[in-house]
Structures are given as structure tokens and as C-alpha cells.
Amino acid sequence: MTGGHFWSVAWAVAWRVLHNVFTTPSLLLPGLVFPLFFFTAFAGGLSRVDNIPGFDFPPGYTAFQFVFVLLQSAAFGGVFTGFGVARDFEYGFARRLMLAAPRRSGIIAGYAIAALVRWAATAALLTVVAVLAGMNVGGGGVDVVALYGLALIVSLVGTLWATGVAMRLRTSQAGPVMQLPVFLALFFAPVYVPLDLLTGWLEAVASLNPVTHLLEAGRSLIAGSPADVGLAFLIAAGLAVALGVWALRGLRAAERAGA
């Protein structure tokens, strides 16, 4: 049991997933296209929302929505990877993979690496579209790097969550179980307007939702006035550690089930 074994398994799994995704349009396109749908619908269709009294975000509504869609694409990139894990179990590939892998935790790492590379392609496309759409960026280089770094950790969090679910349920029917909590966590945050313009139950829920801190920190970075960035990274890292344990325990559950 060496680190070499771990990484050889991780790279092999990552390579296989990436090869499958980038050579199969039906797997590649949803992850690329859905964030663009959301970005277009929100930034284009709702641009008048920045005329609401009290809405104050100097870079404009396009940048305001870009941060949300960037984080959403990161989280959902992980969920889409989870769909692949479930499919691998359903078709029996995961069983052969577990038999062949000298260090099985490398399997999770491999899926996570693949998810990060896959999300990087989505983020690049989304960024190009946003810039072409005239997005203003108030932050400097460090702020932008921090924003993408934060999104990268969110992608890892999404992957670890979905992988944990896939390894426990081992069926493609588990898709909604992976998707819905992520969807709700993202949308129970200040998606369309800042937190101080929310009212009612959503304002109460969003105030308690950790994703709100990630979103507000990301928006402060793109605006060039960083606020609570350390807290956001701490929350993201904490979620990654907790869900890493969740995914590893899922792996053990799959081993016990003889998958």
C-alpha cells in the first residue's frame, strides 16, 4: 500500500472518466451547456433587476450572476461526475475496478480529478461567454484567482457529495438524490438579488445557508472589494473535508455490499 498505488489508481480512473466524457457528446454537453442556459437566462433576461431600489453592485448584473453560475457549474460538475460513478456501479465496471485497484481510495481521488478537469473546461467556456457579453470585472488578478480557487473547492465538494451517494445507492436512479440537495443549497442563497433585498422565509434560510457566504465572498472578489473571503474558504474547505469522509465511508459501504 503506497502513495504510488494511490496515484496510479487515481490517474487511471481520471483518465478513463475524462476520455469517456470528452468523447461522448451526450455526457459532455449537459455540463457545458446548462451553465450557459442559466447565465443567459439570468444575466440576459433579468438585467433590469439591477434597477430595483437598493440594488447596489457596481460591476453590474452580469457579473453578479456570473459568480452564481460559476459556483453552480462547479457544484453541478461534481454531481454530473456522480452520475458517472452510479453508472459504473450499475454496469458492473466499478466491481471490476474495486477488484483491480490496489488502493481503492484512489478511485475517489480519480473521480475528483476528472470532475475538476471537466469543470475547468466549463469554467473557461462560461468565462469567455461572460466576457463577450460585456461583463465588468472590478477585482484584480489575485481576486479573480481567489474566485476560481473558491469555485474549484466547490467542485470538489459537489463531487465528494455525489460520489458518496452513488457509492451507497449504486444506481442511476439515485440522480435526483445527488441533484436536489445541491440545487436547494444553491438556490436557498441570494441568487437573484443581494441578501439585504431578500424578504420572508428565503431571507431567513439564506442567512443560515453556508452557500450564502461563498456567493457573497465570490461577488465581493469580482467587484474588487473582498469581504469575508477567509470565512468562505474555511467553509468550503470544511465541507470538502466532511464530504471526503462521507465519500470514503460510501466506498466502504460499497465494499461491504460486494459491489
Place this chain on the structure above:
Amino acid sequence: MSLAAQIGHIAQRSVVRTLRQPANTVFPIVFPMALLAVTSAGLSAATEIPGFPTDSFLAFFLAFPFIQGALFATMNAGTDLARDVQTGFLNRLALTPMRGAALIAGQLGGIALMGLVQAIFYLSIGLAFGVRLESGVPGAVVLLSLATLIAIAFGALGAFFALRTGSSESVQGLFPLLFVLLFLSSMNLPRELIETDWFRTVATLNPVSYLIEGVRSLIITGWDVQALALAFGIGSAIAVLAIAAAAWALGLRMTRT
């Protein structure tokens, strides 16, 4: 067996098969409701935009689940029909006296029933959370009829793709295309309040905008004859064209087998 009995059997099979797959029944109900909840709460401040037609964003956005639910139902039904092609069920059916018209009508009957049940659910949720239907009880009947027509129209599209491609993956690949039509419509704001020129143009050219606006008019306006005529006209046109296309695709598939 009479044509009506054949249609009844296929419709029953379509409904039972949908109900037996929890993902196919729960998701079309939960997902639109979740999006309705978060969007209506998140965008409630949008009612302060000058010219916004109502002071309740929930009432304004309630039209959205009717269309999104129909899309989900369509994809599920289309995927099931494609699976029938893939597994050879359609070939075995071709050996029986079952008529092609019964297959399509039965399939669409099942979709219409599921669409109606979903629409009643969405409407009940809206009313339970304080939405007042400006068109009253007769408007509710018209709304449910329109929702059913929309489900049939999209269902026929799904059936056409299923029969033409014979692949459930291909039918699922249609989902992003239909989803883009939904997102590039007037679902979030009235067209006259959309600030971005190209988006407003696309939303105006997009037939889904008129389906949404027809449903919405019954909820927030009352009896808007133009909006209803456009919604029923476009819904019927899609349904007729898609049913004709599905019948043609079924004919080809039967010839091949």
C-alpha cells in the same frame, strides 16, 4: 378489440409504467415546485420594477411549473417509448392487430392524464399559498385544458423523436434543447420589461413565451383573449404537427421491422 379499447390499454400501460418509476413521478413535481419556491421568493423584489403587472411574483411565476412539468413528463414518456423500440416491444406489438393510431393516441392519452394531474397539483399549490386566479373558476378549467394541451404537444414531440431515433439517449439529448426554449422565454419577466435587446427579440420569437403568457394571463390578468388565442393556437399547432410527424415516424419504423 376496438380502437378505443386499444387506446385505453396503451394509455393505461403508459400511466402505470410512469407511476412505477419514482424518479419519473417525483422529479416532475418536486423540481418545478422547488424552482417556483426559490424563484418567487428570490425575485419578489422584482415586483417593484415600474410596470410590473402584479404585486405577487409567486402569481407571476406560477405559469412556469406548468410548462416545465410538461417538459419533464414529455422526456420521461419519450424515453419510455424509445425503450420500447430498443427492447423490441414495438416489434412484438407490430405482430398483433394493434393499430398505429392506437399506439400514438394511447401514448398521448397517458401523457395528457399525467399532465392534467401535475397541473392540478401545481394549481392547488399556488392557491394554497395565496394566489388568486383573476379569471375565477372558469379560468381554472381553461388553465387545466391549456396545460393538458401543452403536455400533449410536447408529448407528441417526444414520441416523434423516440420513434424516429429509437434511442432513449437521443430523446434525453432533446431535453437541453427544450430547456433552452424555456429559459430564453418570458418566464422571469414580461417581455416589455426585458432590458437586453437580443434577449427580448429571442423571447418574442420563442413560441414557449406565448404558452407561458397564456397560462399567466389566466392567473394575473383575467380573460386576455389575445394571449389565450396565441397560447391555444401555438399549442394546437405544435400538437398537430408533432402528431403528424410521430405518425410518419411510426410508419417508417413499422416498415423497417
